[in-house]
Amino acid sequence: MKKMIKYPSTPQFREVAVNVNRRNNFVGLDENGDAIYDPSLPKPVLTFKGTVKLHGTSAAVLYNDISGMWSQSRGNIITPEKDNAGFAWFAESKKDIFLTLIDEIKTKFSINTTLNTIGVYMEWAGGNIQKNVGICNINKTAFIYGVKISPFNDVDDENSTAYWVDYSGLRSNENRIYNMLDFKTFEIEIDFNRPELAQNLIFDLTMEVEKECPVAKAFGFDNTIGEGIVFSHIFDNGSRVFFKSKGDAHAGVSKVKTIKRVDDVKINKCIEVAEKVTPNWRLEQMLTETFDLINGGQLDVKKTGDFIKSVVNDIIKEETITISENDLELKDITK
Numbered sequence: 269m270k271k272m273i274k275y276p277s278t279p280q281f282r283e284v285a286v287n288v289n290r291r292n293n294f295v296g297l298d299e300n301g302d303a304i305y306d307p308s309l310p311k312p313v314l315t316f317k318g319t320v321k322l323h324g325t326s327a328a329v330l331y332n333d334i335s336g337m338w339s340q341s342r343g344n345i346i347t348p349e350k351d352n353a354g355f356a357w358f359a360e361s362k363k364d365i366f367l368t369l370i371d372e373i374k375t376k377f378s379i380n381t382t383l384n385t386i387g388v389y390m391e392w393a394g395g396n397i398q399k400n401v402g403i404c405n406i407n408k409t410a411f412i413y414g415v416k417i418s419p420f421n422d423v424d425d426e427n428s429t430a431y432w433v434d435y436s437g438l439r440s441n442e443n444r445i446y447n448m449l450d451f452k453t454f455e456i457e458i459d460f461n462r463p464e465l466a467q468n469l470i471f472d473l474t475m476e477v478e479k480e481c482p483v484a485k486a487f488g489f490d491n492t493i494g495e496g497i498v499f500s501h502i503f504d505n506g507s508r509v510f511f512k513s514k515g516d517a518h519a520g521v522s523k524v525k526t527i528k529r530v531d532d533v534k535i536n537k538c539i540e541v542a543e544k545v546t547p548n549w550r551l552e553q554m555l556t557e558t559f560d561l562i563n564g565g566q567l568d569v570k571k572t573g574d575f576i577k578s579v580v581n582d583i584i585k586e587e588t589i590t591i592s593e594n595d596l597e598l599k600d601i602t603k
Contacts, residue, residue, distance in 0.1 A: 269334070270330075270338045271335075271385070272340060272344065272345055273328075273330060273340070273385060273416070273418050273430075274342070274343065275326055275328060275342070275389045275414070275416075278498060278510060278511065278512040279511050279512070280511060280512065281463075281466075281467065281470060281511045281513060284509055284511040285460060285463040287509065288311070288312065288314070288460050288463075289307075289311055289460055290305065292309060292312055292460070293305040293306050293307050293309055295309075304569055306569065307572060310461065311459070311461040312460055313457060313459045313460070313461075314457070314460065314501045314509070315455060315456070315457050315458075315501065316456050316457075316499040316500060316510075317453055317454070317455055317499065317500060317501075318453060318454035318455065318456065318497040318498065318499040318500075319413060319448040319449065319454075319497065319498055320448065320451055320452065320481065320483050320494060320495075320496075320497060320498075321477075321494075321495045321498045321512055321514065322393045322401075322448075322483060322495060323393065323400075323401040323403070324392050324393025324397050324398055324403070324411075325341065325342070325355070325391070325392050326389070326390075326391065326392075327339070327340065327352070327355040327359075327390045327391065327392040327410065328340040328387055328389045328390060329359050329370070329388045329390075330385055330386065330387045330388070331366075331367070331370045331381065331386050332381050332382070332384065332385040332420070333381045333382045337363060337370070339355060339356040339359045339360075341355070348360050352392075353392055353397050353408070354392075354408060355392045355408075358392075358408070358410065358444075362443050362445065365440050365443045365445065366388070366445075368440075369388065369438055369439075369445070370386050370388065372437075372438060373386050373388070373415055373433065373435075373438065374386065376433075377417070377433050383419060383420055384417050384418060384419050384420065385417070385418045385419075385420070386415065386416075386417060387415065387417075387418060388414075388415055388435075388438070389413060389414040389415070389416065390410045390411055390412050390413065390445075391411045391413060391448075392408060392409075392410055393408070393409060393411060394407055394408045395407055400493060401481060401484070401492065401493050401494065401495055402483070402484025402485070402489050402493055403481065403483055403484050403487075405484060405487070405489045405492065406484070406487050407444065408444075409445075410444060410446065411446050411447070411448050412435055412438055412439065412446065412448060413435075413448045414435060415432065415433050415434075415435040415438065416430050416431070416432050416433075417431055417432075417433060417506075431505065431506025431507065432502050432506050432507075432508045433506065434502075435447065435449070436449050451482050451486055452482035452486075454473050454497060456470065456473070462539065464535050465535060468532055470497075470499070470513050471513075473497055473513070474496050474497055474513040474514065474515055475515060477494040477495070477496060478494050478495070479491075479494075480492065480494065481493060481495075482494065495514055495515070496513050496514035497512070497513050498511070498512050498513075499511055499512075499513065534596075537594055537595075538601050540594075541590065541601055542601040545583050545591070546579065546583075550579065550583075551579065553582075554575060554578040554579045554582060555567075557578060558571060558574050559571065580598075580602050583598075584598060
């Protein structure tokens with residue numbers, strides 16, 4: 269039976285920073301099965317690869333030995349009779365080519381397609397699919413940007429056992445099936461202990477793409493608008509974190525969530541002052557008071573919020589002058 273296996277929604281950078289930190293801080297479950305987090309754990313430093321985000325429509329070709337090959341849009345299984353911008357018709361007309369690409373994946377990663385489904389995820393872009401971007405100048409074309417392996421018993425949620433594999437080299441340019449890694453890519457390192465410090469670099473790279481789409485340029489169309497960048501990091505186990513960064517020139521009068529430049533100087537000043545007003549002695553004192561350690565109280569991760577609140581209250585009482593001397597407000601450093 270053909271099963272809809274959706275491509276996950278691409279989050280914003282701020283959402284990813286929160287999710288990575290939660291994932292890193294997770295230390296287990298309590299007796300009630302609730303998650304326990306340790307916010308004191310050092311956060312990871314991850315390298316992300318960015319590919320140009322194309323303004324088209326989501327498409328995919330999937331295959332397993334039981335159901336054969338089928339096509340999807342963002343939210344539905346599609347057919348040439350019930351299509352999405354002509355992709356299902358294109359996929360059916362290029363079925364032998366797509367099956368050859370799927371066989372490449374199957375062979376390269378030793379995938380048992382009796383037990384697993386291979387999903388090749390693409391942007392179907394060009395022609396009249398969208399407007400106001402450089403790739404409107406080319407014919408409708410498929411651009412591969414991800415390959416996921418989904419076991420038959422997989423559930424399509426946060427408990428998914430699906431995993432992502434390397435899709436470099438997967439292409440058939442002569443059949444208008446391109447690989448996003450063949451166009452200009454970007455690489456950034458993000459320290460999730462201070463993720464906000466990466467925001468200006470992300471902004472600058474996004475504006476570079478918005479000013480001139482590297483994909484349209486590769487097809488011979490210079491100085492045309494690009495949409496943005498998708499940054500992703502794949503862990504050794506095949507799980508992935510990714511986020512999008514978009515400009516707004518492609519959107520016309522519509523409203524889209526876009527990344528903004530931040531004040532690096534102020535961010536670094538906030539970090540400097542926050543560290544200055546939280547010496548170990550203050551943290552230890554507030555820890556003792558919050559958990560009544562002097563009278564035999566015990567640490568409880570569920571009261572972390574109470575501990576943080578006590579630290580902030582002590583800073584308000586003792587460090588107002590320090591904060592104001594640095595032209596900051598309390599709200600600038602509490603987070």
